[in-house]
Each structure stands twice: as C-alpha cells, then as structure tokens.
Amino acid sequence: MTAVIVGAEPQSLHAPTVIQRPEHTIEIVSDAGEGAQKCGQIFGAVSAKMGNGVWTVEIIPAEIQPPPRTADGASGNRIRIGTNAITNWGDETNLVVAFNEQVLLGRHRLGALASDAIVLLENSWATNPNPETRAAWDKALAELSAQSYRIIEVPMEQQCLTVDENPRKGKNMFVLGMLAYIYNRSVERIEEQIAYAFRKKSQEVYDKNISLLRLGMEWAAANLDFRIEVPTNPPAEALVVMNGNEALGMGALASGMEFGAMYPITHATSVSHYLAEVFSKFGGILHQAEDEIAAVGSAIGASYSGKVAFTITSGPGFALKTEFIGLAVMTETPLVIIDVQRGGPSTGLPTKVEQSDLLAAMFAEPGDAPRVVIAPSTIEECFHAVVTARQIAETFRMVVMVLSDANLSTGVQPFPRPQLKKEWFAPELDLAPVKEGQRAYEWDDQMGTSTRVIPGQPGGMFTVTGLSHDERSKVAYGAGIHQHSTTMRSRKLAVLQQTLLRPTIHGDQDGDLLVVGWGSTKGAIEEGVDRARAEGLRASSVHLTFLSPLQPGLKEMFSKFKKVMTVEINYSDQVGDPFITEENRRRGQLAMLLRAQTLCDVDCWTRVPGEPLRPGFIHKAIRDAVAAAGARS
C-alpha cells in the first residue's frame, strides 16, 4: 500500500510522531549535478559531529552526465547513522529523498530500499507540461507500489523557486533543511558546514543556500507528521570525520613523505585533489605525470634520491606500473604504492567497489619480486596505513602496497583524532660521507636488509641497476649471486613477518565457522557475525591487515574451527554452477592465498555486485556455511 500525502497545502499537524530508532539509513538521490552528494556529505558530517555513528557512501552513476531522469543515472549519497559506532553501509535504506521518480526507480530496482521505506519525492514531474513525463511518472509510481513504501510527495521545485529562479541549483539545500528537521540536526553546525563546503564561493551563494535550508526546515515542520530520533552519543574522545581518500592523503602528510606522483584515475583522484591543495604547505610535491608509468617512475626517482615517495592509482593504472615495481624491488628502492581498487578487469566498473587486485598487488610483474601488501579495513586505518607503509618501506628498502577500495574511498566515518607523532615523519636526509668500503647493498645475512646510500653522499657513487647485481651493484649474472641476492630480497619479508602480531579473532577462539576477510569488508563481516552469534551460531571472524607477508598463527587458528571461509568482493566460481568441480573451481583471491600458505581447506563466499557487501547477505552466507559445517562433521 502506498500512502500519499500531497504536501502542497500544509497539514494541520499538532505534534508529529517521533519514531525512535537505534539506527537509520538515509539516501538522497538525484540526477548527476543536482548536488545530492553535497547535501548527503553535509548531513553525514553534521550527524557525526553531533555524536551519531556514521557511515556514508556515494551513489555514483557510471557516466559523468547520464541522461537526466533515468533509472541508471541515480547519483547521490547514502548515510547510515546510529547511536553507536557504524562500521559499514548496512543493508537497506529506511528513508530516501528523490529528486525525480526515475532515480528512485533505479534504487528500487536495485533492491536498495527497505520495503517500508519512507520516500520524500519531488512531485513537480506529476504535473509536468510534457505528457511523456507525466506518463513516466504514473508508470513509475505504479511500479513502486509493489513495495509498501510510504511515499510523500514534496513540491520541492515550487518551494525552491521562491528563492532561486534555477531550482536545479538549490534543491539540495532545501532537502538538507527537510532532513535537518526530520532528524533534528543542529542548525548552527549545518551552517558551519555549508560555509566550509562553499568556502570558495561568494557570500551571495552562501546566503541563498541558507535561505533554502531554512525553507526546507519550515516546509517539513509544517507538512510532515513524523520525525525520526536516532539518539546521539556524544563521543568521550576527540573525533575527526573524513572519507578514506582524505585519510590516505592525510596519512601521506603525517608520514613526512615529500613526493607523490599520480595520473588521474577514479577512485584515486580525490586523494590527489586533496593533496594538490595542501601538500606544498608541507614542503611536498604532488606531480601529475604524463601517465602511470611516469608517475611510478618519478616516484622511484624521488625515493631513490631522498625521502620515500609514493604513487597513487587504481586498477588499470596499477597494471601500467608493474614493470617499474620490479625495478624498485630489484634496486631496493623504498616505495609506497596506493591502489584504491575498483571493479575490473580492464576499465571494468570504474566507479564501483571490488577487491580484485590482491593477487596482482602481490604478483603482478614477472620475476620474483617480493613486497609488502597491507590493506586498511577502516577509514582510520587508511590514515595509519600510509604512515606504516612509509616506515616499512624505509626500514626494509621495500615496495609497500596499500590496498584501499572504493568502499573506503567514498565512505565517511568518524574516528578518534590521530595523536600525531614526530617519529612518523621520514627522517631528514643524511648526506654524510659513506664509510670506507661501503657497498651499495650490504646485505645482512640474517635480516636481508641493508643501508641505503643516496646521491649527495660523498664516496657512495654507485650505479643502481635493474640487472642482476652483486653487493657493489655491479652487474653480475652468476648463478650463485642471483640465488643469494634473490634470497636477500625475500628474507626481508620473513623478517618483517616475525615482527607481526597474530591477528585477533572477533568472537570465540573456536567454533563452527571462521570468516576471514581483508580490507574494507571488516565492518560488514563483523556485523554479519554478530547477528549470527545473536542467533546462537558458533561463528567468529578474523580480519587480515597484512596480506604479504601474512600475519603469523593462521594455520593454528584455522584448526580450531570446523570450517574456514573467506568473504571477499572478488570473483569465485560458486559450488553447483555448471561445470564447476572441486578441482576446477576458481576461488576468491585471499582464499587461494590462504590455501597455498596454510594447506587448510579454506572455502570462500565472494561476490562482485559492484557495491559493498551488505551485512545481511553475509549473515545469510554465515548461516549457510555453519549449516554446511554442521552437516559435514
């Protein structure tokens, strides 16, 4: 049943019903360019500041300017807020504001909306002079009536026209006003946030936005019969709120690196946008190179000649960098590579999430090229991962890959304000003369590590080379030396592994099922596990930050569970699919790795929907897996 309130004439509302919820998921969808994202970002930031747990994700159409009013063109923001910490984007949306019925339809068809979702829908289309538009409206509303949404028509355009002659420009602030009323958000904080978001625009623009905001609030107060309360829980400690890419960029600043190079590519670009604004203040250079090969090449050049440098990219760009990665490994030039993964292969799903670069990150280039791969699993970890990556790269003269993904890059989440440390900064260059008899690679047999010599140091004039070489960096093709140098480059990984902690288990130390994850899925997996445990299932999970080397203790840990299963956003053949057998089944990337490394029968549940995994789906996969484990034993 669809209840319709026609909001044109104010209702005579006394006190609206206040709906209390421990959490609520809101989305704002529009055609691209109508500002739904900005509206959502401000709403999310203000909610976090007020003490709600928040997770925000962008809803991004694949094209820059998809045709207006199309189901595929939905663009916007999805904000999940809660009284407690929110660690992932959740399941279905409870309240949606749509700027037209077609983008709403797009979300409906994706199954993004809860069956009882409240919908605030721009209704100017219903009376549009174009009969086709009116017919499309009727058809869409008929389709939407399949669910029991509560659709509330809102005369957004009519209202906004009273402030601005171009309603396309101001609707988002009107909507923000409505949401501010519904969720009782602090107006001062919203105004602050608007001032920051439009800091590059004129006072006039700001004033207009504020008028629209107030208009939206007033309209909502006069016309809506409900409000929603998600109690806030003002944080005890200082928090910051940002998205994963801002956190990566800030991590680069906190690491003291001074050179980064990139070539624009979704989802990595916003890191560069952020750094482009601030990096020079920190004495840093962000170089937009002519392509990804040049980007990694110049980062290697900078790193070789001084402080550890970094390059940022996403899938296709990473593919181009691989030859240079081999060179960095061979010359033992420290390097940080950030790959914000997206859907692949090839150009794939440029705006969507996937975790399909794990094996490429580890093995992409020919030859034996050991390197470190770490994957932050929260926005907070995005920040710290870069600091850690820089330190490891420097200490071990190694390439360190940081694998983020589109879920983290566009997700916004509050986290404890980092307690900055000077030790995080790369040390100042020491150009002291090298010691007598210094060699280019004084491989320590125990550690594999060696001191790096940089240009400017008198006495150290070595020529590093990508050819096989001896300790003095002389080209050397002998079997013995190649065996030895390859061993030394590999040993560093083993040494690093010995310093790592056993990962901690979420849940009991033994049971029927252990779910293993990596990267951005942590929040959703743990929520799925918690739901399963609440039903009495004996499921736990463990999340790996280090993928290369793997953290210690996994085999022993796995042995305490009847079944071990990875949950990943990458492809695997599903048992029961045509032609799929135990022998030919292609498994999830982490599953492959764990099977090889632990000789345990690690199963996997992986999907490539182009969106983050929903905790509800993971919950169901856990139920199935526990049932299967039970049946087996």
Place this chain on the structure above:
Amino acid sequence: MTYCAILPVLDDDDREFALDDYEGAQARWCPGCGDHSILTAVEKLLVAEQLKPEQTMFVSGIGCSSRFPHYLKTYGFHGLHGRALPVATGIKLHRPDLDVFVVMGDGDCCSIGAAHWIHAIRYNMNMVALLLDNSIYGLTKKQTSPTTPQGFKTNTQPFGSFLPPLNPLTTTLGTTNVSFVAQTAEWVPAHLYATLRAAYRHPGFSFVRILQRCPMYTQGMYEEAVKNPAMMELLVHDDGVTAPELDRVYKNRVQHDPSDLDAARRLAEDMGHIRLGLFYKNEGRARYDLIRKVQKVSASDRMKLLDAELDHYAV
C-alpha cells in the same frame, strides 16, 4: 651549492677532480663503438666543470647506450627501457641540487619512451638529455628503430625498413616549451665536447642528439660523412656552439641564430644534409622544476600544519 641547508660542509669544498675521479667500470662496448667517444667527451666535461661526483647523477634506460652510468664514478641509475626520463624527473623535482644527465638510445627515447620524451621537453627541467642515436637497436641485435633510414635492412625488416625515419630534431623543436636542441656527432670530438658544454650550461632541458656509429650493426652508415667533412654542415653563430679547431676542416658553414625557432625547424627538416650545431636555445622558457620548487618545512611546523588540517575534520 644550492642544498647548503643540509650539506654545509661542501660549500667550502676545495677538492679538485681529475679524470680518474670520474672513471667507473671498464667500458664494455664493442671496439669502435661510438659510445666510447661519447663517454670520453662526457668525462672531459665533468673534469672541466669540476662537477662533484657525489652531486652528479646519470640516469639511463636500457640499451647498449644505457650502460653509460656504470662506466662513470658518479651516482647512476640504470633503469628500464624507455623510462629514464620519468626517473630523472622525480630525482630533479625532489633533489634540485643534483646535476642530472640522462642517457638514452634511439629506441629508448624515440620509441618506447616517446611519451616521456615529449613531456620532458615541455617540463623543461634543468637537465641534460643525451640521445645516443645509432639508428638501430643495438643491445637486442639489429632491429629497426624509429630512426633507422628507410630501406635499411634489419633483422625485423629484412627487406629494408618500411618507413621514413622519425626526425628527433623536428620532433623536439615542434614541442611546446622546447628550450635547447643541438645535434652533434661522436666522430667530431671537438664539436661533441663543445655541444655538451653548452648543453650543461643551459638552464633548462638540453636535448642533444648525438649521431653514433655502431660498427656492429650499422657499419658504414656514416662512413662517408666521417671521411668527408664536406658532406656535413656546421651551424655557426656567436650564441651557438663554437669549436674553432674545426674551422679548417669543416668548411660548410651555415649562419644560424639559435633564437630563431622557425629557421631551426627549417634546417632540421631538411634531412639531405647532416647538420651539426645548436638549432635552438631559449633561456626564457617556463621551468617546471623552478615552478614546483618547495620550501623546506621543519618537523614542528609540519606538526602544527597537520593539527590545523585535522581541525577541519574535527567532530
């Protein structure tokens, strides 16, 4: 010295450098390979300019020519085929105090590395880029390169190279922000040296194409030119490359003002003559390394800035 903030000791450096201070490993090119004379001329330049070995950086790609850094006792980076320029770009941006030389082959620079070449010209950072052009792929044994003459038989185009060769001079001269383009030949040492010196002294991206003999795979390609200086033309000008000792032998001389880009392009276009000299020079071009120069920021200032950054995102 520009990096005195971190290296104060070298400011009153009174070391004197002789040839053997720059000599690295024994060169392993074929006997008679033109690369030997280029190495000799470069060493001579290093001595003449008294470049501090530890402040001098040679970056190369892969090829016979790219072995160059191994044969010097400066800092060297022998990287990937075609990718010397990106590495050099990173080094120069991060360490503007270093003197950077880039050594590339014709396959290296004009084929696999062509994108970087075009952009390096436009970046116009202060470095010397040497194209050791033997018109062939030497290291991989005689395949057609972009500069191989049409009809010249190689292992990949055994019936003769199919297309007219790419002209590295016009390509360079046609690129926005070009600032220094010269051509010289390894068998004319005085000219080679004078060209290298002018290139080194030019503040910007100095592109020098060095015609290089490869007795192994292109034997005879320049035989006549070597024997008969009358086949060659020298571009001369007060602002150009001068080597008075050549006056008696090289009688074909063209007055060319290196500030005249149109004339330079015309002269470079005509492949009928082998022309040595400075085609173009402009010290007024935008320089990416200067534009991107950053001030050092102390650790405590960074802490303050970071704190302020976090304030923007504070809840």
